[in-house]
Amino acid sequence: MPGLSAPSCQDADPALFFPAHGLQLRDSQVEAAKRLCAACPVREECLVIAVRSDESDGIWGGTTPAERRRIRGQLARMRQGVKVARAVVSGEEPQVPLADRPAVVHSLLRMGWSAEHIGNALKLTPHQVNGAQVMAARTQELVALMERQYPKGWG
Numbered sequence: 001m002p003g004l005s006a007p008s009c010q011d012a013d014p015a016l017f018f019p020a021h022g023l024q025l026r027d028s029q030v031e032a033a034k035r036l037c038a039a040c041p042v043r044e045e046c047l048v049i050a051v052r053s054d055e056s057d058g059i060w061g062g063t064t065p066a067e068r069r070r071i072r073g074q075l076a077r078m079r080q081g082v083k084v085a086r087a088v089v090s091g092e093e094p095q096v097p098l099a100d101r102p103a104v105v106h107s108l109l110r111m112g113w114s115a116e117h118i119g120n121a122l123k124l125t126p127h128q129v130n131g132a133q134v135m136a137a138r139t140q141e142l143v144a145l146m147e148r149q150y151p152k153g154w155g
């Protein structure tokens, strides 16, 4: 199709990407598949499709099934963070579980709140706010990827 780049795996052995029935891919197969994915012109699209469609087998977009489960968990936390942050902005005082704190702090920062304002609203010390920011920064690459693929919103 004009305008679409060919995926790197187009002529590759499918056995590199999908294990035989009942077996697992060997580390060497995973590494070889990931090398192809790293150079693939449609890697981001491939990864996002696999994550969103809950592909539970094989290598997609340079990720294993376990890595995609982790990504799905991160995305779910980010969605929850936006939801809780909106509640905070509207004046509610929701309980923020420790695990959700980075996503909530990050969302509030993106909504223009200062670290001090966030600390006051969530009853966090500056150290805790900073720690949450550092944790949230680790998922920024993923957020940027989702925003590139879904400019109108991916939540």
Ligand code: SF4
Binding pocket: 007, 008, 009, 010, 017, 036, 037, 038, 040, 041, 042, 043, 044, 046, 047, 059, 060, 061, 062
């Ligand atoms: S990113 Fe997707 S399309 Fe590209 S080589 Fe990997 S599995 Fe194939």
